Amino acid sequence: AQSVTQLDSHVSVSEGTPVLLRCNYSSSYSPSLFWYVQHPNKGLQLLLKYTSAATLVKGINGFEAEFKKSETSFHLTKPSAHMSDAAEYFCVVLSGTYKYIFGTGTRLKVLA
């Protein structure tokens, strides 16, 4: 069975410093992977997705993620955090064709 683990439940960074949100997955075959963001009292918005075309995936708002098969990781990064990045982030793996499995989320806090 496929699964996804977000290694940090909370991450705090200062504005202007890099962001790293960690995600590990388990899969018996090449997975489909996604990162979603949820701002307070809002729905979920897709940040980026891995479709096996390229291991480095660029998303919206300056975020990117690198698929590393050898490490079974799909960490989300951003070079410079902005106050508006404060939100909860979810790593998601597609299990088979129809079942999406969410990580438990990482809450990002950005300090002024």
Place this chain on the structure above:
Amino acid sequence: EAQVTQNPRYLITVTGKKLTVTCSQNMNHEYMSWYRQDPGLGLRQIYYSMNVEVTDKGDVPEGYKVSRKEKRNFPLILESPSPNQTSLYFCASSFPSGASYNEQFFGPGTRLTVL
């Protein structure tokens, strides 16, 4: 505007009183799904539908029912709600089924409280 809509957005009810949360999408998506979000647990899939009249259980289906009579609608039914179903519920849709790279589009959420 392409969107997924849910109604109601907020609902407070009592144990045992049947309720329905509606979900509708205007993107002609084949795939639709319901999730519940609880603190520290992320989103967990309740039910999903691959197309009209085709549904299947997710990870936490107990206490819920769904139906898919039309492509655009996917209501979530709680026949006898209990307090442990107090949660934030999200509906999502995707097109087409079977394409592993397609992301889901989410509704705004329904916050349900069962007293």
